[in-house]
Amino acid sequence: QVQLVESGGGLVQPGGSLRLSCVASRSIFMYDMGWYRQAPGKQRELVAASSSSGSTNYADSVKGRFTISRDNAKNLVYLQMNSLKPEDTAVYYCKRAGDWGQGTQVTVSS
Numbered sequence: 001q002v003q004l005v006e007s008g009g010g011l012v013q014p015g016g017s018l019r020l021s022c023v024a025s026r027s028i029f030m031y032d033m034g035w036y037r038q039a040p041g042k043q044r045e046l047v048a049a050s051s052s053s054g055s056t057n058y059a060d061s062v063k064g065r066f067t068i069s070r071d072n073a074k075n076l077v078y079l080q081m082n083s084l085k086p087e088d089t090a091v092y093y094c095k096r097a098g099d100w101g102q103g104t105q106v107t108v109s110s
Helices: none
Strands: 004-007 010-012 018-024 033-038 045-050 056-058 066-071 076-081 090-096 104-108
Touching: 004 090, 018 033, 018 090, 018 104, 033 066, 033 076, 045 066, 045 076, 056 066
Parallel strands: 010 104
Antiparallel strands: 004 018, 018 076, 033 045, 033 090, 045 056, 066 076, 090 104
């Protein structure tokens, strides 16, 4: 089992940016990593994923605005979020295989 700890969430105005970080207690080198989000009253959804081979994919709603990246040497995964919209408000979770972090709240509001 791996411990995943997210950070970097907060309150930001529409159009602003945030960078989320996820640090894993064990290696992420051989794993696909993902960022998910869950808004109140909605199902958890995939936002962005980074495969162990280096490929990435994004939800249509964030393409061109969000970027996932990883530092395997440091067991870190990042989610750079630009041009944030109120509909991006959610708790954001990091995932490795069957393990989840505790989440970090992102609120986009003026």
